[in-house]
Amino acid sequence: xxxxxxxxxxxxxxxxxxxxxxxxxxxxxxxxxxxxxxEALLEADRGRSRLRQLTSLYHVLDLAVPLAxxxxxxxxxxxxxxxxxxxxxxxxxxxxxxxxxxGFTILHLTDxxxxxxxxxxxxxxxxxxxxxxxxxxxxxxxxxxxxxxHARSEELVVALMSAIRQPTFGVLGNHDTALxxxxxxxxxxxMLMNENVPIVRGNDRIWxxxxxxxxxxxxDDLAAAVDGIPDDDVVVLLSHSTDGYECAxxxxxxxxxxxxxxxxxICLPGGLPVMTSSRHPRQLAAGxxxxxxxxxxxxRGIGTSLVEARFNCAPEVxxxxxxxxx
Ligand SMILES: [Fe+2]
Numbered sequence: 001x002x003x004x005x006x007x008x009x010x011x012x013x014x015x016x017x018x019x020x021x022x023x024x025x026x027x028x029x030x031x032x033x034x035x036x037x038x039e040a041l042l043e044a045d046r047g048r049s050r051l052r053q054l055t056s057l058y059h060v061l062d063l064a065v066p067l068a069x070x071x072x073x074x075x076x077x078x079x080x081x082x083x084x085x086x087x088x089x090x091x092x093x094x095x096x097x098x099x100x101x102x103g104f105t106i107l108h109l110t111d112x113x114x115x116x117x118x119x120x121x122x123x124x125x126x127x128x129x130x131x132x133x134x135x136x137x138x139x140x141x142x143x144x145x146x147x148x149x150h151a152r153s154e155e156l157v158v159a160l161m162s163a164i165r166q167p168t169f170g171v172l173g174n175h176d177t178a179l180x181x182x183x184x185x186x187x188x189x190x191m192l193m194n195e196n197v198p199i200v201r202g203n204d205r206i207w208x209x210x211x212x213x214x215x216x217x218x219x220d221d222l223a224a225a226v227d228g229i230p231d232d233d234v235v236v237l238l239s240h241s242t243d244g245y246e247c248a249x250x251x252x253x254x255x256x257x258x259x260x261x262x263x264x265x266i267c268l269p270g271g272l273p274v275m276t277s278s279r280h281p282r283q284l285a286a287g288x289x290x291x292x293x294x295x296x297x298x299x300r301g302i303g304t305s306l307v308e309a310r311f312n313c314a315p316e317v318x319x320x321x322x323x324x325x326x
Contacts (some may be wrong), residue, residue: 022182027193031219035178038217043147065266066307078266078309083120085127085302088318090288092295094254097234097324098204106236107133107164108318110259111301113175114156116144120302120315121156125163128317135199136164138189139259139299140173140213140240142180150177158187169197169208173240173260174216175305192238194224206234206322209253214243215260222247234322242284242298249294256296257320261285263300267312286313 017025023032069075097104107128114121128136143153161168170189172178181191190197192210199206207229214220222237222244229235237253239245241260248256263286264273276285283289289296302315 019179019182023178026181026185027178031193032178035212035217035219038219039147039177042216046147062306065309069307069309074311075309078307078311079119081310081313082117082304082308082315083123084314085120085123086314086316087127087131088287088299088316090297090318090320091323092255092297092320093323093325094234094295095325096232096254097322098201098206099324100201100204101199101206101234101322102324104199104206104322105133106257106320106322107131107136108139108257108297108299108320109136109302110139110240110299111141111173111262111303111305112138112153112157112160113141113144113303113305114160115149115152116305117303117308118156119308120304121160124160124302124317129163131317131319133165133319135208136166136168137208137236137238137257138168138170139238139257140171141175141259141301141303142173142184143175143177144303144305146175146216150180154180154183157189158183161187161189164188167199169210169238171210171238171240172213174213176213192225194219194221196225196227196229196235206236208236208238210238211244213240215241218243220244222251226251226253242278242280242296245280245284245291245294245296249291253294255320255322256291256294258296258298259301261298261300262304262310263287263298263313263316265300265304265306265310265313269312271312273313 143150168189170191193212196207196209209225211220211225234254237256242258261276261278267273299318300316
């Protein structure tokens, strides 16, 4: 019935509503409740099986790695490494890129783990503030831990946004709660929850698509993320991890941008990771890679987990420049 809906009023009431009501409006009730239920199960599981946690590999490493670094006197060295952000550059050659997008540059930030990586987050505006780019993307893990409060991480990312130019897009990682979406979107990050947006230049366009976390919550839906995009158009897919990369390559994605691994964070000389928290081949753990005709890039990210230290694996922001193959 025409005239019943008052959009400005609805928008205002959605902004004023409680976080759950807002999220149900943003994602749809089924999606929002399924995501939050999965998050609640993780929290409940932590409460129930304390013994299992204490003996889990993650918990053992959480204690053993900082202890080992302190005992060997290498903690400060690792901390200095973890705060020295590099700017990596990656050129991606695409045959179907419209001429008008030749040179289009994407600033890629990932794995801020903001509330447990405050020193490197404080250094970030000084690095990104000097960069030239057309869009900025975040590929998840805004929060430090995979559970617990998210307010401090949200606060730090919101503050960071004053140093980031628009437009900016993002996806959630396995450390993120969907309750972050409202604050991130209000700060100017358009979150792509199995969604896409076009970037238009004159009569041409490319697309940024994003999937929800495919690693732990497995709420990724690639079909929904590319819904409505014409077959021949260039698609840049944001995904927290490389999970689903085979489908993305078959699904005619041109470029897949990921994080999650931290590049190993603590690596052997030559950047050889000891652990990657990934089910995939080592060549997908850091830097550029390729699957068929799809280009991919896994960023080493900015923050740290387990311990604020990096070895042979500097934190990075990445500038991806799209080039039209002649
Ligand atoms: Fe991470």
